[in-house]
Amino acid sequence: MADEDRSRVERASLSALFVGFLKVALWSVGGGGGIVFARRLVVEQRRWIGDDEFADILSLCQFMPGPNMVGIAVCIGSRLRGPAGVFAGVAGFTVIPLTISFSFGTWLLRNTDLALLQGILSGVSAASAGLLIGTGLRLLTPQRDRPTALCFAALAFGGLVFTKLPLLAILLGLAPLSVTIAAMAGERTK
Amino acid sequence: MSGPAGSVALTLRLALLSMISFGGFPSVLPDIRNYVVAANGWLTDREFANFFAIAQVLPGPNIILMMSVIGWRVGGIPTAIATALATFGPPCTMYYLAYRLWDRFRDAPWQRIARRGLVPVTIGMIIGGGTVMARAADTNWQSVIVTIIAAALVVRVRVNPLWVLVAAGTAGGLGLL
Numbered sequence: 001m002a003d004e005d006r007s008r009v010e011r012a013s014l015s016a017l018f019v020g021f022l023k024v025a026l027w028s029v030g031g032g033g034g035i036v037f038a039r040r041l042v043v044e045q046r047r048w049i050g051d052d053e054f055a056d057i058l059s060l061c062q063f064m065p066g067p068n069m070v071g072i073a074v075c076i077g078s079r080l081r082g083p084a085g086v087f088a089g090v091a092g093f094t095v096i097p098l099t100i101s102f103s104f105g106t107w108l109l110r111n112t113d114l115a116l117l118q119g120i121l122s123g124v125s126a127a128s129a130g131l132l133i134g135t136g137l138r139l140l141t142p143q144r145d146r147p148t149a150l151c152f153a154a155l156a157f158g159g160l161v162f163t164k165l166p167l168l169a170i171l172l173g174l175a176p177l178s179v180t181i182a183a184m185a186g187e188r189t190k
Numbered sequence: 191m192s193g194p195a196g197s198v199a200l201t202l203r204l205a206l207l208s209m210i211s212f213g214g215f216p217s218v219l220p221d222i223r224n225y226v227v228a229a230n231g232w233l234t235d236r237e238f239a240n241f242f243a244i245a246q247v248l249p250g251p252n253i254i255l256m257m258s259v260i261g262w263r264v265g266g267i268p269t270a271i272a273t274a275l276a277t278f279g280p281p282c283t284m285y286y287l288a289y290r291l292w293d294r295f296r297d298a299p300w301q302r303i304a305r306r307g308l309v310p311v312t313i314g315m316i317i318g319g320g321t322v323m324a325r326a327a328d329t330n331w332q333s334v335i336v337t338i339i340a341a342a343l344v345v346r347v348r349v350n351p352l353w354v355l356v357a358a359g360t361a362g363g364l365g366l367l
Contacts, residue, residue: 026249027352034251035316036344036351044348056305059312060292065211066281067253074285079293086286090278097250098274102258105244109259114240116363121247123336123362124355125327130337131351132320134344139313149310156314161321171311179307186303 012048012080018092020046021073025097034069036131039139042076049079055139063171070094148185152178191230197265197272200226204257205276209284215253215277222260232264247359254278333367 020041028034035058042048049057057079061071070093077089108117143149152174159170191199203225211218226232233241241263245256254277261273295301320341328334336358343349361367 025251027355028249028251040351052309055309055313057289058316059305059308060288061285062312062315064281064285064288066208066284067215067251067278069251070254070278070282071285074282075289078286078289083286086282090282094251094254094274094278098255098258101245101248101250101255102262102270105248105255105259106262108244109240114243117243117247119365119367120359120363121243122327122329122333123358123360123367124247125323126333126336126362126367127340127354127358129320129324129327130340130342131344131354132323133317133337134320134341136313136317136320137341137345139316140310143310143313146306146310149306152307152310153314153317156311157318157321158314160315160318161325167315170315174311175308178311179304182307183303186299186306 012046012085014081014084014088016046017077017081017085017088021077021089021092022096024069024073025093026100028069034072036128036135038069038072038076039135048076051139051142053079055142058139148178148181152181194265196230196232197261197269200232200261200264200269201272201276204273205280208277209280211281222257226260226264233260237263251278330367332361336361336367 021038024034024037024041027037039051039054043051043054057072057075060075061068064071070090073089073093074086077085077087079085081088140150140153143153156170156174159165159174160167163170165173204222207218207221208215223235223238227235227238238260241256241259244259245252248255254274257277258270258274262270264273292301324334324337328337340351340354340358343354344351358367
């Protein structure tokens with residue numbers, strides 16, 4: 001286990017983190033796409049961490065304020081290479097993508113037909129919603145043998161989709177209950 | 191408020207909001223709109239909506255991009271850089287400290303229990319967030335089909351999601367959606 005951890009850390013060079021999160025940022029169009037590409041990079045392609053640990057980091061980031069995607073770069077950078085990894089991940093995620101998109105965006109705002117832009121946006125946002133749903137379903141796979149986990153996933157889903165409650169209220173309402181039940185289930189299996 | 195005073199006020203406002211935007215940055219967007227459109231008149235409502243749309247279609251961290259475009263409108267390039275940093279700088283520090291703390295107790299029994307409890311809720315919220323986005327985005331049956339195909343491709347095939355976005359964006363740009 002310790003050996004396995006070390007080899008993972010060796011494989012994650014600072015430049016790989018920088019380039020990896022640069023790609024995640026460049027590809028995440030349309031909001032929510034960041035999770036899709038971040039999972040693809042760190043779990044499927046680089047295999048830096050598994051689906052379980054990725055879901056773990058997502059949970060932590062969701063609790064914290066701020067743009068959650070940057071939080072993923074911070075946590076994974078820190079997990080693999082410490083503070084230097086944080087800087088590599090965050091710099092990759094922000095500097096070049098923001099420079100490109102800012103230049104292009106301000107140019108577009110002065111020169112383009114916004115109807116065309118709205119058309120492209122409608123296609124991209126329909127697809128990115130689907131990509132996000134699909135990624136969530138993939139993350140749910142390791143949980144599928146735990147009825148209580150599926151039940152709380154369904155409650156969180158329902159709370160977000162069918163009520164007008166703010167995200168944080170749902171999180172604070174369900175999380176303590178879910179953790180308590182997990183604790184009780186843990187006692188029983190021991 | 192205008193000129194440098196406006197730039198400084200906007201930057202400080204964003205730094206504060208970024209630190210209290212629990213549950214994600216979109217939760218404070220209404221407050222930002224009130225501040226830049228209603229209270230200070232730096233942008234029109236139309237411009238605010240356009241900046242949002244632009245940030246969505248362009249690659250990169252879109253909320254940070256949107257804030258830097260608002261900064262640019264208020265005080266040019268220096269303010270654009272300041273507002274971008276204000277949007278992600280303070281939360282990054284908080285993420286780092288929280289993760290260090292979490293990681294230190296990685297093998298503690300309470301954390302394993304907390305993880306078992308929290309992860310399903312997070313996953314439910316991701317699928318729910320996608321569904322909420324779909325409800326806003328899917329205005330006709332064609333776009334519903336696009337959403338379903340995109341979800342199915344992620345679940346079944348390891349296709350690069352970029353191609354899905356490019357194909358859907360092209361269809362939208364051609365007026366098919």
